[in-house]
Amino acid sequence: MMITNATVVTMNSQHQIIEDGAVVIEGERIIEVGESDALKKHFSLDVVVDAKDKVVLPGFVNAHTHLPSLFVRGVYGVVTEGLFKILFPIKRYIESKQMHIFSLASCLEAINFGSTCVVETYSYIEEFAKAAHETGLRAVVGEQVADVNYDKLKDGVYEYLPDQGS
Secondary structure, three states: OEEEEEEEEOOOOOOOEEEEEEEEEEOOEEEEEEEHHHHHHHOOOOOEEEOOOOEEOOOEEEEEEOHHHHHHOOOOOOOOOHHHHHHHHHHOOOOHHHHHHHHHHHHHHHHHOOEEEEEEEEOOHHHHHHHHHHHOOEEEEEEOOOOEOHHHHOOOOOOEOOOOOO
16 A cells, blocks of 8 residues: 655654655555655555645554543543542443443544554453454553552542552
């Protein structure tokens, strides 16, 4: 596949921006980046995408996410103590199957907005890892460990619960 006629922002050592640029993709790999006219002469491809008036950017890496929390998006700005009053109580009832659905939706959203790799820690992280694999999103994952009593933490009391965190 070739994407042509785009403004291409490169990651080469000069951080070059090619105004009438093209990107040639073979399988899952970018194999060539350059000016559209030059690459059109060297490659004859079945799929050519005209990206006139579009920008082709490198994939973004989001190094701090809580993507599966999309089910409470917008709550924190309008509900005082949304973390303690909304998110933590709801998370007690979320099961593996729901987490997989939330993870699929959030992975697709991340890809749609340009992320190609994320770092994620969350409950049921294996479900997020499966969703990332299914959608093609690269991910570095780790299980979220919560060894504190959230009900008391909201009142400023830290109660360490080592058994809960293991």
